[in-house]
Amino acid sequence: MADGLLIIDGEACIGCEACVAVCSYAALEMMDGIAVVNANCTACAACIDVCPVGALSLPERRRRGVSVDDYRGVWVWVEQFGGSAHPISWEMMGQGRRLADELRVSLTACVLGEGMASVAQDAIAYGADRVLVADDPALATYRTEPYAQVLIDLVRRERPEIFLLGASSRGRDLAGSVATELYTGLTADCTALEIDPATRGLLQTRPAYGGNIMATIVTPHHRPQMATVRHRVFEVPPPDYQRPGDIVPVPVDLDAATLVTQILEFIRGDEQVNLADARIIVSGGAGLSGSDGFEPLRELAELLGGAVGASRAAVDAGWIPYAHQVGQTGRTVRPDLYIACGISGAIQHRAGMSTARVIVAINTDPHAPIFDIATYGIVGDCLQVVPLLTERLRVALQHPQVAAQPGKSV
C-alpha cells in the first residue's frame, strides 16, 4: 500500500498502531486492522524505527542515506548580479568561516558567472580558503538549470558536509533544486546555525508553527547538510584583503537541456523599497487606522533618510504594498533605528526586526508586547506623536547647536 511515500507490507503488519502513534504528520491510519499511509507522508522514517515487525520501508533510494564521514568541508554559494556580490553571500561567509573553524575544515566559496575574478578575490577577503570559480558566458545571468547543474556536479565530486546559501529569491530557488537532485535535507530561513560537538552535525534552527516555536533541524543521514539564511540575520564580517586563498577555475560543461531557458530582458519593478539595506525604518501597523495614517510616517522616514516598513495587518488591509512588510513572511531587517508605530509586536513581526540596534515603539496600549523589546517606548497615539516627533527632529536637524544644549527646547 503506497498512497504516500511509505511502503507497508500488509501481510507483516500486526495492527499494533505504534506507527500511527509516532507519526507527526497524521500520515498513517488503521484500516481493517492494518496500517495504511496517506498523502501526508514525508518519508521521515520515524515509523520505520518503531515497527516491531519490520513491516514498513521506504524505496531504496530514499532510505539509503550516505556515508557521512566521506563528506568534509563547508561551502558557501556566492550570489552575484552583474559582477556585484549580494551582501547576503558575505553574511553566509561569516557563518561558514565560524562553522569551518569549529569543524577544523576548510571553507570553500562557489562563484558562478562571467568575469568573476574580482568576486573571487572578495570571497577570499571575506573568509574563503578556496574559491571554485565557474566562469562562463552561459552563467552570466542566473538561471536555475545551469547553475544547479554546476553545483550538483561539484558537490558530487568534492563532497562537502555543509552547504550554505542566502535565502534570497535566487538562493531559495537554487537551494531547492540542488538539494532535491542530491536527495539531501535543506532547512530554509534559518536564524541560527551551530555544530553539535557530539556528531559534528549542523544544528539548523528556524521558526516553526507560525513562528510560535523555534525548531532545530538536523540532517543525520544525508550530505551535504544544506541551509538557507535570510538577509541581515547575521553580520557581514570585516573583509581582509591580505588573507591568502586559492582560486580554482572549474571547467563548465553544461548539458544543452539546462540551457533552454533564455533571459529576454530585465525589467525593474515599480516598487523601489529596499528595506533590507535601510539604516532607519519607520514602520506602521493596524494602529494607523488606514492608508492615510502612513503619510506622517513617510514624512518622518524621508526626514531621517530612512524607509517605510509595515506590519502584515497593514499590508493585508491594503494600506501599503507587500514589499514594505517586515516579519516572518515579509522582510528581515537589521537597521540602526526601527520606529514601530501602532504595531502590537506579534512574534511573527518581531521575527523580522528584533535585531534592530535601537527600537522605538509608539503605542496607545502600555502593555503591548512591542514594549518588551523596545529600547524607548512612547505610550500615545502615533497619529499625534509622529508629526510632533518629525517637527522636533526637523528643528533639531536644522539647529543642531540649539538641540545639543541641555534644557533647551527646540
Ligand SMILES: Cc1cc2nc3c(=O)[nH]c(=O)nc-3n(C[C@H](O)[C@H](O)[C@H](O)COP(=O)(O)OP(=O)(O)OC[C@H]3O[C@@H](n4cnc5c(N)ncnc54)[C@H](O)[C@@H]3O)c2cc1C
Ligand atoms: C504564519 C504567519 C505569518 C505572519 N507573518 C507576519 C509578518 O511577516 N509580519 C507581521 O507583521 N505579521 C505577521 N503575521 C501576523 C501577526 O501575527 C500579527 O497579526 C500582525 O503582526 C499584527 O499587526 P499589527 O501589530 O499591525 O496589528 P495589531 O496586532 O492589531 O496591533 C495594532 C496595535 O496598534 C495599537 N494602536 C491602536 N491604535 C493606535 C494609535 N492610534 N496609536 C498607537 N498605537 C495604536 C494597538 O494598541 C495595537 O497594539 C503573521 C501571522 C502568521 C500566522
